[in-house]
Amino acid sequence: MTALLEAEGLSRRFGGIVALDGVDVTVRSGEVLGLIGPNGSGKTTFFNVVTGIFAPHGGTVRFAGEDLTAASAQKVYEKGIARTFQRSRLCLDLSVFENVVLGNGKNLDRGIFHALFRRRALAREMDAQLAHVRALLERFDPELARDPLQATAGLPMIQRRRIEVCRALMASPRLLLLDEPSAGMTHEETRRLMDDILAVRAGMSDLAIVIVEHDMATIERVTDRCVVFNFGRKVCEGPYRAVVADPLVQRAYLGDE
Numbered sequence: 013m014t015a016l017l018e019a020e021g022l023s024r025r026f027g028g029i030v031a032l033d034g035v036d037v038t039v040r041s042g043e044v045l046g047l048i049g050p051n052g053s054g055k056t057t058f059f060n061v062v063t064g065i066f067a068p069h070g071g072t073v074r075f076a077g078e079d080l081t082a083a084s085a086q087k088v089y090e091k092g093i094a095r096t097f098q099r100s101r102l103c104l105d106l107s108v109f110e111n112v113v114l115g116n117g118k119n120l121d122r123g124i125f126h127a128l129f130r131r132r133a134l135a136r137e138m139d140a141q142l143a144h145v146r147a148l149l150e151r152f153d154p155e156l157a158r159d160p161l162q163a164t165a166g167l168p169m170i171q172r173r174r175i176e177v178c179r180a181l182m183a184s185p186r187l188l189l190l191d192e193p194s195a196g197m198t199h200e201e202t203r204r205l206m207d208d209i210l211a212v213r214a215g216m217s218d219l220a221i222v223i224v225e226h227d228m229a230t231i232e233r234v235t236d237r238c239v240v241f242n243f244g245r246k247v248c249e250g251p252y253r254a255v256v257a258d259p260l261v262q263r264a265y266l267g268d269e
Contacts (some may be wrong), residue, residue: 016041016220017062017093017187021071024061031057033244034071039187044213044221046231046252049241050264055224056098058241059189063095064088076186094180095189098224100196102172104165108156111164111175112145115182148178151215152208170201174208181212190223194230202227206234228256240264 017039024032032054039045047055060066062073064085072081080088094115102111142160149157152174156162164175173193180188193209194202213219225231231238232252240248240255242264248255255261 014041015039016076017222018074019058019062019071020074022058022061022068022073023070024057024066025069030244032061032068035241035244035246037239037246039220039222041186041220042218043236044223044234046235046238047222047224047241048226048228048231048238048255049247053241053264054244055241056191057244059095059191059222059224062088063093063189089183092184092186093189094183094185094187096173096176096180096191096193098192098195100172100176102164102175104163106164107161108149108164108167108175109142109145109160112148112160112179112182113141115179116141116144144182145178148181149174151212152178169196170205173197173205177205177209177212186218186220188219188221190221190225192224192226194225194227199227202230206230210234 015038017037019035019037021034021036022032023030023034035054035058037047037058047058049055057066061068064080064083064087068081072079073083074080075088075091075093078091080091083091103114145160146157149160153171156171156174164172167175177188177190177193190209193205197205209221213221223231223234235252238249238252238255239246240258240261242260247260247264248258
């Protein structure tokens with residue numbers, strides 16, 4: 013598999029705190045990479061730097077051979093990197109359809125001229141978007157697909173997580189970053205959501221996924237390879253069973269005796 017994302021020497025500080033300390037991470041096209049480590053080890057900061065939310069203080073980010081080190085979050089998204097967040101960012105006052113279609117901003121003509129004077133074209137566009145949303149939802153939850161115009165408020169957590177993943181997939185990204193997708197869910201709900209994600213990936217063979225997750229059973233089950241962070245540094249990488257057997261990784265999670 014060819015390298016899709018290449019982060020080299022990536023650093024980020026917050027005052028006197030070094031959140032990322034010269035980390036190197038490569039993500040290959042089509043793979044599922046697990047990014048693991050204790051709380052505060054730099055995993056979410058890595059996502060935020062890669063997606064342009066925070067600018068790095070050192071290092072480079074290349075995606076599909078293009079330098080995105082100084083790119084805005086909008087440009088990163090347009091180039092094909094999408095993400096979810098640990099804390100839900102759904103608009104509960106909006107419908108399921110409205111929440112999902114927000115993920116396709118780069119393909120929506122939102123100009124006032126288009127809205128006022130090309131209403132038939134706008135209606136056709138909305139019909140196409142609704143069909144796209146239904147197709148995505150169908151992969152995750154046929155119940156949601158049957159009624160995408162229903163309110164988001166009141167839906168159980170697993171369906172909200174599915175909606176967030178569908179929103180991230182709406183623009184057909186090449187790289188999907190999942191930040192603790194199991195947060196707030198039971199083990200059974202987590203298993204079902206991972207089944208959904210793996211099924212979607214099977215139909216999108218070029219899609220690469222990086223998943224931050226504390227549930228090691230999930231990491232073992234879904235990843236091809238793992239990278240371990242501790243105190244903002246990469247301490248180990250390799251297949252799951254190899255990294256969990258590494259003394260540095262065990263020390264990071266369990267501490268010194």
